[in-house]
Amino acid sequence: MHPAIKSFKAYLKLERSFASNSIEAYGRDLEKLFQFAALQEDKLSPEKFTLAHLRGFIAWINELGMIPSSQARILSGVKAFYKYLLMEDLITNDPSELLETPKIQRKLPDTLSINDIDKMIGAIDVSTPEGTRNKAIIEVLYGCGLRVSELTELRISNVYREIEFVKVTGKGSKERLVPIGSEALKALKIWLEQVRVHIPVKRGEEDLVFLNRRGTRLSRVYVFTLVKQLAELTGLKKNVSPHTLRHSFATHLVEGGADLRAVQEMLGHESITTTEIYTHLDREYLKSTIIEFHPRN
Structure with a gap:
């Protein structure tokens, strides 16, 4: 591995507290940058790249057939790498500063209605030990908007029943408190105590x-x-995954008038722009409501 990548990964781990999967992804993306550098006639290392070189790199990964979202992810890692080099005084200016990121068409995630979720929960056989646990799983996934890893790592010591909150560990080992509703808490109590x-x-x-x-x-x-x-089992035709329950949690909150900052906090999004996709979902919901119920439509 190139020493610059190795030191950058150490920085992400020790100073930024990134998760190991994220660090490895950054490393793989940067290896592509070094592969591109090795193909150049002037044999420049990425530390000596100009904006023109980086634009050539974008063209190269585009020719490899990478979709815009993959290109954007790689460029995000490249920009972080150059900021690190600048911070360490390994370069005097950042050539990635004016680099344009490919435009990504943000796909609105599938969501379920409250009725759909009720049907899914109703399809669970709670007469078995596994069924009791599975009901608690679905209730907590939807009731708290958790990621799968946050659910599987949830600790008993982090369930605060008296104040109706759970503490979860999200991306980058960041902890947050999330409210837990009465139905989820009830299902959780039955699973834990019985x-x-x-x-x-x-x-x-x-x-x-x-x-x-x-x-x-x-x-x-x-x-x-x-x-x-x-x-x-419930005949849902959508592509449903645990993340669909998380999307549904956020969508139902926004549709109900929840503050976007509060939703951001509950989901554990680092940036409000990630949470803003739910405002688009809300607009679609409002639009469809007007079309369906307005007398002039």
Whole structure:
């Protein structure tokens, strides 16, 4: 590995507290930049690149057939890399500063109606231990808007029933407090007090909320499979995943008049621009409502 990439990855880990998956993704993207540098006639290293070189790099990854969203992700890593080089005085000016990011058409995520979610929960057989746990999983995913990894890593010690909050660890190991509704709290209480207490727990997993029958943590794959099976059982034609429940959580809040900053906080978005997609969903909802119910339509 090139020393510049190695030191950049160390910076992301130690000073920015990035998750290991994010750091590896940055490393892979930067390797493409160094591959492009090796193909150049003048054999310049990326540290000596100009804006023209970087525009050539964009053209090169475009020729490789990468979609705009992949190009944008790579350029985000490249810009972060040059900011690091500037900060470390390894370069005197940042050639990526005026680099244009490819325009991305933001796809509105699929969402479920409250009725759809009620049907999914109603399809769970709560007479079995697994069913009791699975109901709690769906209630918490939708009731708190959690990512799958946040759900599988949820700790009993971070469930504050008295004040109706849960503490979750999101991307970049950032912690946040999220309100938990009465239905989710009720399903969670039944799972913890009536079923989980009878499971022999594997050492080291004692504090995890959700376990399988062997007493070990649930996998992400299991949660994805569960959500897809419930969607099929209820006849939903949409492409449903655990993230669909997170999108539905946010959409229903915005449609109900929730403040966008509050939704950002609950979702754990670093930037408000990520949360703003739900305002577009809300506009679509308002538009469809007007078309359906306005007498002049």
